[in-house]
Amino acid sequence: MFLAPQHYQLADRFSAQTLQRDIDWTRPYGWGIRDIEVDQESLANHRFLVRQLRARLPGGEVLSVPDDTTLPVIDLRSCLQKDATVRIFLAVPLHHLARANVAESPESIEARYLVSNAEVPDENLGTDARTVQVRRLNARLLTSQEDHAGFETLPIAQVRRSHRSTSVPEIDPTYVPPLLACDGWQPLHAEVLGRLTEHLGRKRSVLQAQATSRSIDFDCAGQGERLLLEQLRVLNTITAELAVDIQAVGIPPFFAYRQLASIVGQLSVFASEIGLPTIPAYNHDELGKCFFKLRDLIEQQLDEVAEPRYEQRPFMAEGTLLNVELAPNWFDEGHLLLVGVRSSLDTDEVEQLFRSGRFLKVGSRDRANELYLQGAAGLKLTRVGHPPRALPLSTNVSYYLVEKDEALGEWREVMHSLTLAARFGEQVVIDHLPDGQTIVVNFQGHTSTLALSLFAVPKAKARVPFGFEASSTDIPLTV
Template sequence: MLLRVTPLRYNEDSNFPLVSMRSLSPVVWSEGMYLGPHHFQAQNRYFEDSIRFATSALWFENSGLVGGEIHAEALENGTIALLHARGVFPDGLVFHMPESDPLPAPRPMGDLFPPTRDKVTIFLAVPARKPNGLNCALDEREAGEARFLAETRTLHDETTGRDEKSVRLGRKNIRLLLDTEPSGGLVTLPVARVMRSGSGRFLPDPSFIPPCVQLSASARLMSMLGRLIEILEERSAEFSLAGGERPSFSTQELARFWFLHTINAALAPLRHLYYSKRGHPEELFVEMSRLGGALCTFALESHPRDLPVYDHQRLGECFDALDLHIRRHLEMIIPTNCLKIPLKAEEKYFYSGEVRDQRCLGRSTWVFAVGDGGGEAEVISKTPLLVKICSRAFVPELVKRALPGFSLTHLQTPPSAIATRPGTQYFSISKSGPCWDHIVKTRQVGVYVPGEFAEPEVELLVVIDS
């Protein structure tokens, strides 16, 4: 089988320079040669283009933001300005503002935001390097089309720490640009999207994900990843075998194990990306695509070919589609409106659990399930009197002072979202009072089941209101 190799072609709409513009030939130095600015400029271009060529060959999509933040107060007053930004332009020019490079001048939004549009994209822009033209302006009045502007700084001799000299350095001629303005001759990098509210005020669009080379550059990507990890951890807890439970290896049990394997295999690398925060968005997209493709196994009308492809210039669109695919397929396997808060035994008679899913603290119904192999009537009567449920920190004090926790009411018919088990009784939990307030604050739940229950099997379930 022969593989066809397609020649590399550059997107006409991209900001990548043509290969012919790169200078990959070093200057030849020889004794007695006359030195002029051209020699050092050519050597500098050789170093820059060699580094750019190597990084673009070794790493995929190596341009974008490393971090950045819009001045929110200025935007509310109709002006777009940056607090800080750092990253790499598509042609390889790096920037770190304001630490190494000055922030671009703020721009008023009023006259540049068309009344017919509700969103405008904001770019960082810098003049492209001209192979045979002016790239550094000595006079600020000529800085319009120049890539750099010469400015004088006083530097010390690094060997002696003395001997100050005035040295002219090139300041990057970076500016803010809106997508309503012409961008000819400029290299641009999207940094934000601004939308107009119903009252006419300007606000940053929270759904926008700029091209970036680190996950931490986008609060939206980090939020999406954190939410996905919470859901996967919840599913993993729901499908894991309870302590002492033995697998039956039935057909249904095998499907359960495969689904649990799919979740746990994805959870570990996703957690690493979330806590390291330095991964490239493509790394996250690969892990999410692997999970999305595996979940297609459990859906009859789904195939990995339908998954979105990675688009570095439209990260919001491709990540939104992939995230929606994953969450929908997780719901196909088990309804997401019934969640389980895993309880672990701490001391004798005491259990604790962590509320990982934020939805549990919103509009929801909490249900306590208990079974001990005793008589049904006995369990129904003694559970509301003896079992105490509150925040983890409060339960020991309630036991010491013989005070009640949440009020428990037996449910003759549990909510339909709950998969009931024979021999188990279900009780609704009243979410009110200091116990609930402290659970919302700490996200920690405590349960006390006294010795009157011989071998209790307890569960804490949450049904999310639709």
């Protein structure tokens, strides 16, 4: 038997088909972009130019630009005049055994391959280069406005009219083409995986700080303490797994999507309505739609994972005056206002400093100095024996409740000015630290540091582990 070109071609097709089946049967969704680089300067001039592209077509053919071929430039002006968005496709003519599949001219739109000459040296010697004919994919770019009949296509980007005043085209961030790996498309990698990793990390850090400050472990039986540890355990697990995914190279989007779906399931038990929400179906050809929906769902679930429910603002030091600005909603009945005192003085010394009325006065920023000079009564601060569970605990922090009484003229001044200030005596304040918040005080022969923060704590709601439930034991009205 004499070997003919058909024998070699048949062997090549058999090898290619076997490899294709192996990939399709063992790896789901094995087509898409591995990485792509679009020239941004050309895009600003209404031209779509691909600098670099590595992709695998749905039929299994792999392509690398510019190593294997070059792609023509698309003029976007006329396209965007017709439609607000235009999708760009990588296109290769379909393979047909009954017609010529190889041509020498790129003008042949039906030929799947083009013949070109390559200078190939002897790789053993590095010399003796010879001209060898090779065939390359006859690839091109098509838009969604063109006929795709007779082509195998792969969407690689979507361009839209810019919303900015410059009106230059831009890559549509809401569209994500089929991908071989998540890191092949920066908007998906950063705006979904990266964003969720940061959100989870912030939430986990806050809960971890609460558990650490209150020395909570699984032997604790206080209200909400077991819930906090369960939330922290779940957040630790999913944050660690997602951190591995975002740092790894080549994670397929389907596997990343399964990981995100697992996160939805783990967080669902902490929702106000316990139950597994509907998870969007995975769509390899429209990755943006399913990934962004799933990201938003996870962020909604994270918002229901309880955090310490308070707002904190530091008092800023101005000479002997420490003052802070208040938010208007803090004056309603749903909020408690507490002053946190961080000092190297012991708790009893701090209480003596605040109770005597001779060393400081509390009022609005405009009135505090006058209150001190006149020896008038200011706002009453009551030491809190059992702070709200939301607040961080520390051995060098004491909490004092600000008495809110609209019948008092000084409180009305605070409400009007949206400020609160503590005016210390000159004999007490001896220096300031560079942070602008901490003062150095001399009290009862001791030199110590002191800083104030205002905490606004809303009343608790159901299933919130760190809210405040008003009771005579939580905030005593007398010291």
